[in-house]
Amino acid sequence: MRFSIYCLVLISIFGCQPERKEDVNIQPYIEEIKNEYAPDKRVALFQVEPKEFNGTWVIKGETNLPDAAMELKERLEDNNIKYIDSLQSLPSKELDGKHNALVTISVANLRSNPKHSAELATQATLGTPVKVWKKEGGWFYIQTPDKYLAWVNSGEIFLMSDNELEEWMNxxxxxxxxxxxxxxxxxxxxxxxxxxxxxxxxxxxxxxxxxxxxxxxxxxxxxxxxxxxxxxxxxxxxLEKNTESLVSTSKTLIGVPYLWGGTSTKGMDCSGFTKTIYFLNGVVIPRDASQQVHTGRSIDSVKSFDQLQKGDLLFFGRKATDSTAEKVVHVGMWIGNNEFIHASDRVRISSMDKDADNFDEYNLNRYLRTKRVLNQEDQALINLQRNFTFLSSN
Missing domain, CATH: 2.30.30.40 (SH3 Domains)
Known part of the structure; x- marks a missing residue:
């Protein structure tokens, strides 16, 4: 009798428990959104850290992509996933509406983290309008016209509201x-x-x-x-924006020292050099060589240099294999006569001609491809407009 009662109690306890649903993992949803909206963290911020508590997900993190945040929430709701929204959308309210700025020194050094000892990510020159997303101590997280995200010291920019920036533009x-x-x-x-x-x-x-x-x-x-x-x-x-003007501009920079992260005549890296050439001819191209390689029109990948025209960008690095992806690590610009100009130790001219005094065997051996950027329709390329109007909606 006692055993029967004991069995009934066990049945009443465990038999009434609702069936446990399979654990839900929302990380795949986050990764899908990130791959769609922010595949390159250098130009888009989508940092989401989910935490699960008693069947409810807390969505923490920050983003400067409101459409991405909305899309994530909609997908969670469509799949009946409970969540608490703690995702911060930038620009930060702490900025009090001053989410624009102008660079106020000749060359601002933009860092990968908010401290002077951090890696030099890129530079921005005097008068460049930037978007300001948030503040941390004496540093601001900004985005340049080529969409690059980095930190700048407060003494190197001047904060502005939308109206103040528009007045300056005019x-x-x-x-x-x-x-x-x-x-x-x-x-x-x-x-x-x-x-x-x-x-x-x-x-x-x-x-x-x-x-x-x-x-x-x-x-x-x-x-x-x-x-x-x-x-x-x-x-x-x-601005003529032709091949000869690109070559002429590039040669005025011969001898400028190499500087990792540099994009100015104080010092420049390889992609900073090509970016500066095009900027001084009225075109904003992406910041890094691995981004620039995705712009423009493909011209050559088999060392048929007779197909190239002045101003074309040559990319160098490691070719793809069955187990490794292609890696672009260097870029230069074709100037004709089998020569290209690039920033390597300093801005210099090298040749693909084996008989030339300035023959560059090292870069010939790691040559990947050539792209034509000049006069190409490409969403990644920005043509400068009067009064910087293209920058007002970064």
Whole structure:
């Protein structure tokens, strides 16, 4: 009798338990969204860390892609997955609407992490408008016109609202065209306000006979010799964007030292060099060689260099095998006569001709392919427009 009662109790306890559903893993949903919206973390932020508590998922992390966040939530809801939304959408509210900025020094060093000792990821030159996503200590997480994400020290940018940036865009500006120079405190003095590099954009306050009086984004005023700069819109209208102008620009940079992460005439890496050539000819191309290789039109992959034209980009690295993917590690630009120009130790000209004094056997052996970027329709390429209007919706 006692045994029968004991059995009935066990049945009542365990028999009434609801059937346990198979554990749900939402990581595949997150990976699908990430692969669709943010396959390259250098240009898109989608960091999601899910945690499960008693059958409910807490979605933590941050993103600057509102469509990606919405898509993830919709997929979870469509699959009847319970979740708590703790995903932070950027820009951060801490910025108080100042989620734009202008670079206010000749060359801003952008880091992979918010500290001076972090790797130099890229650079941005004076007058470059950037998107600001969040702040951490004295650093801001920003995105450049070529979509690159990095950290910049607060002293190197000037924060702006949408309206303030639009007002700046509509003001008269100059572009500095000399490789390197200075802005001075007075017309007839050598007292310097700032150094300047090619591509710097500065607001014009007054147009005087031999100088431009300019204003930096942070309010500093100075004088720039007219022979070293040009009105921005005039420069833009005068761009020829042809093969000869690309070659001419590239040769003005010969001897500039190699700098990992550099994109300015103070120092540049291989892709920073090609990016700078195209920027000074009115075209913004992706930052890294592994990104640039996906732009433009394929021209050659079998060393048929007679098919190339000046301005084409040559890519080098490790070819794909049955077990490893292709890896692009270097880029240069074709300048004709079997030669290409590239940043390697310094900006230099090398040749594919085995009989030439500057023959580059090393890069010939690791050559991968050539792409044509000039005058190509490509969503990854941005043509500069008057007053930087293309930057207002990064």
């Amino acid at each position: 003001r008269d500006k100059i572009i500095y065209t000399k490789t390197y120079g200075h802005a001075y405190s007075e017309k007839n003095t050598k007292e310097r306000v700032s150094d300047l590099v090619a591509g710097n954009i500065i607001e014009v306050v007054a147009n005087e006979p031999s100088f431009y009086k300019v204003r930096f984004p942070d309010g500093r005023e100075a004088f720039v010799p007219k022979e070293e700069a040009e009105p921005y819109n005039q420069w833009l209208d005068g």
